[in-house]
Amino acid sequence: MGLISGLLGFLFGGGRNVIRETAEVFRENADQGAERSAALRSAAMAQFGTEFQNPAKGGFDRFMDGLNRLPRPALALGTLGLFLAAMFDPLWFAARMQGIALVPEPLWWLLGIIVSFYFGARHQIKAQEFQREIGATALRVPEVIANLEMIHELRDDSPGVADTGPDAALAEVVGRAESNPALEDWRRLRKT
Structure with a gap:
């Protein structure tokens, strides 16, 4: 044991x-x-x-916290603002969109990457021919300038906006009085 x-x-x-x-x-x-x-x-x-x-955050920390909360509401409200601008002043909106048409494609890619990474989406950009896109954008400049001139001529405060020019047929149509039954009824009621 x-x-x-x-x-x-x-x-x-x-x-x-x-x-x-x-x-x-x-x-x-x-x-x-x-x-x-x-x-x-x-x-x-x-x-x-x-x-x-x-609880004792400094002013810079509070500023940065507020700044980090801005992009989503700014993008959403900015997009809604564009729709409102298009409804209230279509000519102003069209002129601004002509300017956006001149933004080169690689810059749009860069903006897309920044926004995508900010909101958590991750994707890889494919190789693109940067010079070809710049050249294509530069070729659109005369068209954009012509469009801006046409838009400027359409503004209601442009001189001669109602001028028919040398078009005789248009001048005849503009000068012809149209029948307006509501206006005729109103005139008839005023006389009595």
């Missing part, structure tokens, strides 16, 4: 467990691993919590 007692005292005596210590060399102790994991999660949550508990 002394031999077995001595062997068990050697393996498990003195607050040691040689079998457990040997096994932990090859496999993690699940209880201690869970304790370490819980301590790690608790420390991470405490760190994240302190990030949002700083």
Whole structure:
């Protein structure tokens, strides 16, 4: 009995467990691993919590927080503003869109990339022939200038906007009185 007692005292005596210590060399102790994991999660949550508990933010931090909230509403309200501008002053809107027609294609790609990355979408731009697009854009300049001149002539405050020019048929049509039953009824009611 002394031999077995001595062997068990050697393996498990003195607050040691040689079998457990040997096994932990090859496999993690699940209880201690869970304790370490819980301590790690608790420390991470405490760190994240302190990030949002700083009530004494400086002016620069508040400015940057506000600035980071602007792009989405600005894009949405800007798009709605374009629709309103097109309804209220179509000629002004058309003139601005002619200017946008001169923006080179690679600049549109750059804007698309910036907006896409800002909103989380990730895509890779394909290689494009930059010089070809610049040349194609430059070829559209005379057309855009002609369109702007036509738009300017259509404004109601342009001199001679109602001039029929040398077109005799148009002058005859413009000079001919149209029948307007509502106006005739109104005139008849006023006379009585």
